[in-house]
Amino acid sequence: MPPWSNFHFWSPPEDPERPVLPYASALTVSITEHDPPRPFGLPSVYPLTEPPYDISDEHLKTLTQTRLIVTCPPIEATRDTDGAVAKKPPASATLKIDRPITVKDGRGPQLVVCTITPQDKHSKPFQAVAKIFDPLYYSFQNENAPHRPVATTLKADSDYSIEAAAYAHLQKTGQTGAFAPEYYGSWTFTLLICHRGTQHERQVRLVLVEYIDGVCMRDLCYPESMSPPLGFSEEHRLDVLANILDGAARMDHSGMSQRDLVPRNIMLKLEPEAEDSWQEGRPRVVQRAVLIDYNISVVYHLSPEEWKYHEATTKLPVNPMDLFWNMSLDDFGHWVPQDWQCNGRAQQEWLMDRFGGSNALAYAPVSRELKFDDP
Structure with a gap:
C-alpha cells in the first residue's frame, strides 16, 4: 500500500486570485541579471536550506497558492561583505517569448524559446531558451504524497539554485558550447499580482541557455x-x-x-x-x-x-x-x-x-x- 494510504487526501483551496499561466503567449518582460543562492534542497546531494518562513504542512494548508507567493518571496543569495569588491551594476535585457517548448500549469519549470534584446548598445538580439522557475505554476499538491502541500516557493528556489550552479560551473570549466549548451546567465523579472485588493510585485527567476535547433x-x-x-x-x-x-x-x-x-x-x-x-x-x-x-x-x-x-x-x-x-x-x-x-x-x-x-x-x-x- 502507498505510504499515504492512512492519510486524508488534501486539495488546494479555491484560489480565484491566481492568474492564468502567462508563458504560453507572447509575453514580454524586462529581465535583470541575478545572483542565485547556493544550491540546496536535493536529497543526498545538497542539504535543505532553512527558509525564512514557515513551511510546515499545517501552515501551508491555511494558505492559497497566491497568498504563499505574496508572503514568501524568493530567497536571495547570502554574500560575505567583508573585503568585498564592488560589482558593476547587473545587466538588463528584454525577453520576448517566441513560442513554448514545454509549458503547463503544475509541471514546475516552464521552458520557452525567446528573443533576448540586451539593453547595452553593443550587443545584438539573440534567441535563447528560458527555463522559468515560477512557484505560482508549480503543483501545490504533492504528487508523491497527496495528503501534503508543497512549499512551491522553496521548491522553485531549489530548482533554480541547482540549475544555475550547474551551468555556472560548466561555463567556468569550458564545458558549455559543446556537450553542454551555451549559458547566458541567471536572471530575474517582475510580474504583478493582486491579492486581497492590493497589487503586489513578485520576482520570478530564470536561466538562459542556448537554443538547440534539433x-x-x-x-x-x-x-x-x-x-x-x-x-x-x-x-x-x-x-x-x-x-x-x-x-x-x-x-x-x-x-x-x-x-x-x-x-x-x-x-x-x-x-x-x-x-x-x-x-x-x-x-x-x-x-x-x-x-x-x-x-x-x-x-x-x-x-x-x-x-x-x-x-x-x-x-x-x-x-x-x-x-x-x-x-x-x-x-x-x-x-x-x-x-x-x-x-x-x-x-x-x-x-x-x-x-x-x-x-x-x-x-x-x-x-x-x-x-x-x-x-
Whole structure:
C-alpha cells in the first residue's frame, strides 16, 4: 500500500486570485541579471536550506497558492561583505517569448524559446531558451504524497539554485558550447499580482541557455514501429553514442555530474544538407549531441563531504569504460544494436573496442579490472 494510504487526501483551496499561466503567449518582460543562492534542497546531494518562513504542512494548508507567493518571496543569495569588491551594476535585457517548448500549469519549470534584446548598445538580439522557475505554476499538491502541500516557493528556489550552479560551473570549466549548451546567465523579472485588493510585485527567476535547433534523442530511440531509427546507419549511431559517453566522462572530470544521462535529456543537432536529402538515399548525420536539464545535477565541490571523492585526481578524464562498464544503456532503445538489449557482454565488447587499446590514451588508466559478463 502507498505510504499515504492512512492519510486524508488534501486539495488546494479555491484560489480565484491566481492568474492564468502567462508563458504560453507572447509575453514580454524586462529581465535583470541575478545572483542565485547556493544550491540546496536535493536529497543526498545538497542539504535543505532553512527558509525564512514557515513551511510546515499545517501552515501551508491555511494558505492559497497566491497568498504563499505574496508572503514568501524568493530567497536571495547570502554574500560575505567583508573585503568585498564592488560589482558593476547587473545587466538588463528584454525577453520576448517566441513560442513554448514545454509549458503547463503544475509541471514546475516552464521552458520557452525567446528573443533576448540586451539593453547595452553593443550587443545584438539573440534567441535563447528560458527555463522559468515560477512557484505560482508549480503543483501545490504533492504528487508523491497527496495528503501534503508543497512549499512551491522553496521548491522553485531549489530548482533554480541547482540549475544555475550547474551551468555556472560548466561555463567556468569550458564545458558549455559543446556537450553542454551555451549559458547566458541567471536572471530575474517582475510580474504583478493582486491579492486581497492590493497589487503586489513578485520576482520570478530564470536561466538562459542556448537554443538547440534539433530533435530530442528520445524521439529517435522509441519511434513507433521503427527499428532502427530511420535514416541513421548503425555505425554513425554508435559514433554518436561514443561522443555522448565521452562528454559525460569529461563533464565528470570537470567536477560535476548531470546524474540523468538518458535520451530525453539529449538534443541532437542534425546536418541540414543530409536532412534535406536522406529520403533519397543519403544517411542522416548528427552534427552535435547536447546534454540538457541539470535540475538534479551535482557540482562536487559545492556538495556535502560524501560527494568529494568524485573530484578528479588525474590529469585526464576517467575512461568511459570505468563509468559505463556495468551500467545498462538499454534506455537508448533502438539507437543501440538489438543484441545489446539485456546483453551486457555485447555492450562491454563495444566499450572495449571503442575506448580500449590506443583510444585509451585519451583517458586516465582504468582503475579496476574489467570482467566481461557471461554471454
